[in-house]
Amino acid sequence: MRSKLVLLLAGIMLVTSIFAGCTPKEPTAAETPEASDAPKTVETVKIGAILPLTGGAAATGVKLQAAMEVAQEIINGEHPEIAIPLAKEAGLPNLGNAKLEIVFADHQGNPEMAKSEAERLIEEGVAGLVGSYQSSATKPASQAAEQYGVPFVAGSSSSAALTERGLQYFVRIAPNDDMETAMFFDYLMYLNENFNGGIKKVAVAYIDNEFGVHAKDMVEKWVKEKYGALGFELVGTVPYAVDVTNVDTEVQQIKSLNADAIFHASYIADITMFVNKYKEFKITPKAVMNYCGGFQDTQFVVNLGNDGDYFAGGAAFSAEKLGGMPELAEINKLYKAKTNADLDGPALEEFASVMVLAEAINIAGKLDGDAIMDAIRNTSFDAPYFATGKIKFNEKGQNEVPASYIVQTQDKKYQAVYPKDTATADPIVPFPDWSQR
Amino acid sequence: MIVGQIIANGILMGFIYTLVAVGLTLTWGVMDIINFAHGEFLMIGMYTAFWMFTIFAIDPLAALPICIVLLFILGVLTYAGIIKRVINAPGLTALLATFGFSMFLKNLAQFLWTPNFRYINESAVSGKTIELGNIVIGVPQIVAAAASIILTIAVMAFMDRTKTGKAIQATALNKNTALLMGINTKKMYAITFGLSGACVGAAGALMSTFFPIYPASGALYSIIAFVAVALGGFGNIKGALFGGLIIGLTEALGGYFLGTQFKYAIVFLIYLIVIQVRPKGLFGW
Numbered sequence: 001m002r003s004k005l006v007l008l009l010a011g012i013m014l015v016t017s018i019f020a021g022c023t024p025k026e027p028t029a030a031e032t033p034e035a036s037d038a039p040k041t042v043e044t045v046k047i048g049a050i051l052p053l054t055g056g057a058a059a060t061g062v063k064l065q066a067a068m069e070v071a072q073e074i075i076n077g078e079h080p081e082i083a084i085p086l087a088k089e090a091g092l093p094n095l096g097n098a099k100l101e102i103v104f105a106d107h108q109g110n111p112e113m114a115k116s117e118a119e120r121l122i123e124e125g126v127a128g129l130v131g132s133y134q135s136s137a138t139k140p141a142s143q144a145a146e147q148y149g150v151p152f153v154a155g156s157s158s159s160a161a162l163t164e165r166g167l168q169y170f171v172r173i174a175p176n177d178d179m180e181t182a183m184f185f186d187y188l189m190y191l192n193e194n195f196n197g198g199i200k201k202v203a204v205a206y207i208d209n210e211f212g213v214h215a216k217d218m219v220e221k222w223v224k225e226k227y228g229a230l231g232f233e234l235v236g237t238v239p240y241a242v243d244v245t246n247v248d249t250e251v252q253q254i255k256s257l258n259a260d261a262i263f264h265a266s267y268i269a270d271i272t273m274f275v276n277k278y279k280e281f282k283i284t285p286k287a288v289m290n291y292c293g294g295f296q297d298t299q300f301v302v303n304l305g306n307d308g309d310y311f312a313g314g315a316a317f318s319a320e321k322l323g324g325m326p327e328l329a330e331i332n333k334l335y336k337a338k339t340n341a342d343l344d345g346p347a348l349e350e351f352a353s354v355m356v357l358a359e360a361i362n363i364a365g366k367l368d369g370d371a372i373m374d375a376i377r378n379t380s381f382d383a384p385y386f387a388t389g390k391i392k393f394n395e396k397g398q399n400e401v402p403a404s405y406i407v408q409t410q411d412k413k414y415q416a417v418y419p420k421d422t423a424t425a426d427p428i429v430p431f432p433d434w435s436q437r
Numbered sequence: 438m439i440v441g442q443i444i445a446n447g448i449l450m451g452f453i454y455t456l457v458a459v460g461l462t463l464t465w466g467v468m469d470i471i472n473f474a475h476g477e478f479l480m481i482g483m484y485t486a487f488w489m490f491t492i493f494a495i496d497p498l499a500a501l502p503i504c505i506v507l508l509f510i511l512g513v514l515t516y517a518g519i520i521k522r523v524i525n526a527p528g529l530t531a532l533l534a535t536f537g538f539s540m541f542l543k544n545l546a547q548f549l550w551t552p553n554f555r556y557i558n559e560s561a562v563s564g565k566t567i568e569l570g571n572i573v574i575g576v577p578q579i580v581a582a583a584a585s586i587i588l589t590i591a592v593m594a595f596m597d598r599t600k601t602g603k604a605i606q607a608t609a610l611n612k613n614t615a616l617l618m619g620i621n622t623k624k625m626y627a628i629t630f631g632l633s634g635a636c637v638g639a640a641g642a643l644m645s646t647f648f649p650i651y652p653a654s655g656a657l658y659s660i661i662a663f664v665a666v667a668l669g670g671f672g673n674i675k676g677a678l679f680g681g682l683i684i685g686l687t688e689a690l691g692g693y694f695l696g697t698q699f700k701y702a703i704v705f706l707i708y709l710i711v712i713q714v715r716p717k718g719l720f721g722w
Contacts, residue, residue, distance in 0.1 A: 054544065056653050058552030208698045239698040245657045246453075248446035249692040249700060256439055269554055269649055276647070280566055281442075281573055303556045303649075 042098045045367065047357055048121030050114055050131035050141050053106035056243065057134060057267055060297050060346065061106075064133055064156070066338045067347035068102055070331060071354035075100045082330045085359050085382055092358065094365040100358050102130075107137045111210075115140035122148045127367040128360075130353040133346065134267075135159030136210035142170045149369040151360070151376060155353035156346035158292045159214040163398040169373055171397040173356065174349045175404045177211075177265070177291055180314045181218040184289045185227045187312070187406045187418045188261055191287065191429045192231075198430070199286050201235045203259035205250065205274065207266055208239040215265035215291045235259050244270060251277040261287040264313075268294030275304055275311070279434050286430035289313055292404070296345040301412045306437045309411065310428055314404040315345035316386060318416045320424040328385040344414075345404065348385065352403075356381050356391055387422050442572050443693050444686065449574065451685020452582035456643065458662035458669075458677040459588045460636030463629050465663070466671045467596070467609045470520060471528070473535040476659025477542035478634055482508050482641015483650040484546065487555050490645075496561050497645045498580070504638040512634025516627045524626065539656075546652040555650040563646050577647040584643050588636055589678045595632070596674060605629055609672075661704075668708050670718030679719060683707065 049068050052061035076099045079087040091097035105121055107114035114137035118129060122144070128151040132138040138157040143165075145152040152170045154162065160178035162170070175183070191197030204219050206212030216237050223234045236257040240250045251274065254262060262285050264271060271294040278284075290313030294300060301308045319342045322329040328343075331351065335343050343351075357372075359381060364371035381391040386403035394400045406418035408427050415425035457479055464472045472478075482504045489500040519538055523530045557563060565576035596602035607615040608625040616622050641655075648654065662677075665684055669676025684704050692700030711719060 054547060054552070054652075056651075058547060058653070059554055059651060062552055239696070241698060241701055243657050245661065246446075246450055248450060249443060249689050250697045252439055252443055252446070252693060253697060269651070272554060272556070272649055279564065280575055299553055303554055303558075305558060307558075 042095055042367070044101045045092060045095060045098050045358075045361055046101045046103055046124070046126045047354070047361075048105060048118070048124070048126035048129045048131075049102050049354075050105045050107050050117050050121070050129065050137070052109045052133055052137070053104065055108040055110070056269055057109050059299060060268055060294070061133060063297070063339060063341070063344070063347050064131075064350040065104060067335060067343065067351040068104075068130065068354045070334045070338065071351045071358070072100055072102050073334060074331070075355075075358050079330075082327055084327055084331075084355065084384060086355065086362065092362040094362045100354075102354065107132055107141070109134060109137065111136045111140045114138070115144050117141070118144040118152075119148075122150050126150070128153065128357045128369075128372060130155060130350065130357055133157060133350070134209070134211060135162060135214070138162060139210055142167060145169055151357065151369055151372045153353040153357045153376070155350035156292055157211075159210050160218055161210070161214050163396045167397065169369060171356075171376055171393045171399070173352050173391060173399045173403070174292055174316070174346075175314060175402040176398060177215040177218045178221075179402055180291055180404065181215070181222050181263075182226075183314060183402075183404070183406065184263060185222060185230075185232060187289070187427075188232070188287065189230065190418055190420075191427060195427060195429050197260075197286060199260040200231055201233050201257075201259045202261045202263060203235050203254060203257045204237045204263045205254055205266065206237065206239055206264070207242060207270060209242050211291070211293065212239065212265040215263070219263055240270065244273070247273045247277055250274075251281055251283065255281060255283050259285055261285055261289060263289045263291070264293075264295070265291045266294050268297045268299060271295055272300065272303055275307055279307055282434055284431050284433055287312060288431065292345060292349075296407075296414075298341050298344050298414075301409055301414075302341075305412060307434075309409050309437065310431050312406055312408040312417065312427070315407045315414060316403040316405075317343050317345045317348045318405075318407050318414045318424060319343075320413060320415055321387070321422075325385065325387075331385055345407075349403070352383060352386070352391065355383070440690075440693075441570075443689050445572050445574055447686035447689030448682060449578040449582055449685070450689060451682035452585040453578070453644065453681075454658065454661050454665050454684050455589065455678045455681030456581055456585040456640040457637060457658045458665040458681050459585065459592055459674070460633040460640070461659075461662050461666050462669075462674045462677045463592065463605075463633040463636070466666050466674070466677070467605065468626065468629050469528075469609065470524075471532045471535065472515070472520075472630075472633070473532060474515065474539035474542055475633070475637060475662065476655030476657075477539045477546075478508055478511060478637045478655070479641050479644070479658060480546060480650075480652060480655035481511065481542065482638040483645040483648070483654060484550060484641075485638070486642040486645035487557060487650050490557050490560065497557060497642050498561055501639060501642045504642040505635045506638075508634035508638025508641070509631040510634075511638075512630040512632070513627050515634070516630035520626065520630065521623065543652050543656075550652070552652055557645050557650075560646045575647060577643070580646075581640075581643040584639060585678070585681070588639060589675060592632070592636065593674045601625070601628060664704065664708050667718055668711055670715075670720035673718070673720040676718055676720035683719075 105117035118141040154172040160176040360375035363375035417427040486497040489495040665680035669680030688700040691703035
């Protein structure tokens with residue numbers, strides 16, 4: 001018996017050490033990539049992309065990779081039909097039409113691995129980094145980039161804490177969970193005022209990591225500072241483990257809270273389990289709001305069919321808006337050819353992260369981290385693929401032109417429902433009974 | 438009333454852990470070989486059921502025999518191709534070999550079938566529930582629970598009442614003596630791995646009706662299954678049943694009353710306490 005346990009323990013330690021990677025060494029002056037004034041005739045500009053390409057979030061990771069590859073394809077090819085920067089001619093014009101090469105790395109959803117992969121890519125000489133989807137992975141990876149003075153453009157990571165660290169080489173495109181929370185409450189007020197929503201009691205179900213904990217913190221903050229006075233009450237919070245095998249207990253806790261609206265900070269595997277359990281236990285809140293995560297992945301409606309209807313969340317993309325956004329329609333066409341699916345919010349934000357980094361490198365005209373960061377901070381980027389059309393970072397590195405709006409799944413489609421001027425459909429509230437689908 | 442629901446959920450989840458653990462009791466509990474690819478066998482069982490349903494419209498319950506046979510073959514091949522070559526090496530070698538195999542299977546699944554999450558939403562039992570007063574119980578979980586009891590009894594009967602089962606036990610106790618007694622030990626190992634695969638194949642087919650199917654789906658359950666076997670007791674097949682039930686109930690009740698973020702921590706705490714009091718597990722010999 002003892003030998004069996006010792007053996008198992010030894011195995012687990014070994015496996016853990018394999019996954020944890022090597023202890024990263026501190027950068028030294030000699031190892032730090034040269035802040036080179038690269039000649040304008042470089043043939044290839046490398047940037048690194050760190051994503052969860054295997055493990056629990058791989059389903060999302062490979063889609064984000066495809067979106068980044070579309071950006072690379074647009075930059076390196078000639079696409080005059082897409083009226084966005086760097087599309088018209090091949091490569092980066094200010095660097096002698098150098099091609100962009102994205103070097104992908106897999107962090108498997110493991111923050112430690114995200115950090116070691118960031119360091120590896122930097123040592124390979126990438127001019128900047130993008131990624132890493134999960135905020136818990138983006139945090140250490142961007143910390144490593146900061147140490148080396150390499151720009152890091154996060155696309156879809158939404159933890160508000162990421163842009164509160166005072167980093168000089170980090171920016172983020174997606175609205176953070178602070179902004180999303182305020183938008184959720186504004187949307188609930190819109191439902192109450194215009195659709196007799198009757199929503200007062202709010203609960204939060206969140207994954208117990210960087211992303212989830214900060215989303216929960218933001219709900220607590222906003223209820224305390226503003227929305228509590230406007231009639232909202234936070235009735236409870238329900239955390240769940242990162243690698244959860246079942247959510248039965250969590251759903252019972254949520255049920256006992258009897259909330260009008262549930263805010264979810266969940267990835268695709270978890271949110272799908274929750275929806276199945278809501279149906280099994282006939283839980284029908286008036287609204288379910290989802291932070292940027294699993295709900296926005298189009299696999300959500302593929303897997304759940306009509307059971308996935310009436311859920312809502314912040315997203316930068318709705319296929320229903322393609323008619324009025326020709327650039328986005330072209331980008332979506334390229335993406336669909338690769339994945340056989342429409343873009344989704346996180347994929348579009350990761351696409352934007354590559355476009356922004358590439359444009360900044362082009363503006364800087366060299367591969368120097370400081371020059372690239374200057375361009376990132378001082379440029380208002382044209383982004384007609386976003387509803388707001390622009391990307392501009394504030395002093396903390398947060399894109400201050402929020403690209404998201406509220407979408408609601410209706411008949412397996414993501415309809416834009418709020419703000420009203422961007423809406424493609426009216427919101428449906430309350431959440432209908434499970435038997436009426 | 439809600440406590441009743443929590444207990445029902447815990448028991449059903451316990452049976453599901455048992456379902457995964459039964460196969461493991463044969464290789465690890467009886468034969469003393471850690472098969473780190475056990476979770477990936479489960480994943481392949483789930484994918485087999487999924488593709489049978491998607492391509493041939495065969496319900497996962499009807500695909501049960503196919504999954505069992507396929508995974509039996511995979512188990513035998515695993516023994517012949519990997520375990521047989523390292524069986525006389527230190528235990529860590531077999532462990533590393535199966536770990537490598539598990540990585541291979543996981544990545545192969547991602548390569549062949551993409552990492553997308555798949556669901557079987559239209560099987561004969563999917564989405565169906567039974568209501569006992571205010572307690573709601575899912576039909577797929579009931580079927581899985583019944584299967585885990587049947588599997589446990591079947592494996593116990595096989596081990597105790599058949600010649601082959603006794604030969605396996607003899608091989609596990611002392612391979613050299615078993616060999617002297619005329620037992621083909623290589624064949625016994627191959628059968629054990631085949632049976633372990635068959636059990637987890639059945640688990641895969643049943644779980645495919647209510648759990649997401651993706652390349653890493655087996656890993657989560659196999660870790661709990663390892664604990665269920667160790668908690669229940671090595672060498673005791675029904676120990677896995679009770680081990681699974683204890684884990685299911687502990688995570689459900691502990692998670693509800695002490696905080697859902699701690700539910701796995703509580704399971705491992707109970708496990709640590711039990712092995713301090715009974716180092717061979719609750720029913721170990």
